Amino acid sequence: MATVELKNLRKNFGSFVALEGLNLSIEDGEFLVLLGPSGCGKSTTMRLVAGLEDPSGGDILIGGSRVNEIPARDRDLAMVFQNYALYPHMTVGENISYPLKIARVPKTERLRRAKDAAAKVEMDHLLTRRPAELSGGQRQRVALARAIVRTPRLFLMDEPLSNLDAKLRTVMRAELKHLQKELSTTTIYVTHDQVEAMTLADRIVILNNAVIQQMGTPAEIYARPANTFVAGFIGSPPMNLISGAVSGGMFTHKGGTMQVGTADGAVTLGVRPEDIALSHGDADIMGKVYSSELLGDCTLVNVRVGDSLVAAKVGADEGMEMDTPVGLKLRQERLHFFDTDSGNRRET
Structure with missing residues (x-):
């Protein structure tokens, strides 16, 4: 040894x-x-x-x-x-x-x-x-x-x-x-x-x-x-990384605006697919279904938001047709924030 x-x-x-x-x-x-x-x-x-x-x-x-x-x-x-x-x-x-x-x-x-x-x-x-x-x-x-x-x-x-x-x-x-x-x-x-x-x-x-x-x-x-x-390398599928900016506690990105708890500036928000739910009311992100993949115990829904895709891991019976407008709700306690310039994690 x-x-x-x-x-x-x-x-x-x-x-x-x-x-x-x-x-x-x-x-x-x-x-x-x-x-x-x-x-x-x-x-x-x-x-x-x-x-x-x-x-x-x-x-x-x-x-x-x-x-x-x-x-x-x-x-x-x-x-x-x-x-x-x-x-x-x-x-x-x-x-x-x-x-x-x-x-x-x-x-x-x-x-x-x-x-x-x-x-x-x-x-x-x-x-x-x-x-x-x-x-x-x-x-x-x-x-x-x-x-x-x-x-x-x-x-x-x-x-x-x-x-x-x-x-x-x-x-x-x-x-x-x-x-x-x-x-x-x-x-x-x-x-x-x-x-x-x-x-x-x-x-x-x-x-x-x-x-x-x-x-x-x-x-x-x-x-x-x-x-x-690391965020984009670990996980299957990997963490979603969404670019935007924070001002006055509001994170603005191509899919909408949401309240967050991090300092102002250019920010990349990270959220794992399992921490996203489909929303039929109040949504943090709006987009259109790009693909819906049944994996057996769950469905992976890829949503087109601007020029990028956001993956959500949802229930097996929650698959959706392509091009369907959809809202996504993120688990606030599971969000990650990274400085856009350095890529390093922000401690909130």
């Missing part, structure tokens, strides 16, 4: 800044997710921790010891990749036990530990199969078993579920979360999928443009996004 500490970590590729002054502490046994769009610096961070890239500046500490100059093979960590990286000519059992073979562990011990690791991911009945005979989910389980067989002090996972279909991703997320808690191994998980981050993480670090935008528990980030980038 291990803590991880990154101090002012930087990485440049020529003139391109991939990571800029990252400071981050990861607790022993924590499941930390690095989340952000492509090019934000999340995979670079993981590769620096793994020893696959050399930092341009700063320090990497694992278990309290600086590891900047220590080769990847000596850092006692295991990686799980997006593409599984299994040896096609080896059986499941041979793939799982291969790291132990490299470490010169005796054969009988290798077989025992490989079987134990396979059992943890429910693959112990397929040890004689080859990768070509397995489904995508089974291959990912083999890759996980190969990672845990050495009982490393740190797991690094680079979008390991992205090649799976939606249903299998849901199953594997639950299995992965359960397995990590059972093993209590410190884990750094990289993804661009905010649903994965919200469901798996003890703590999320959101990156964009090579810097941290916000870090916290999934509940903290969902309830109080630090800026408009």
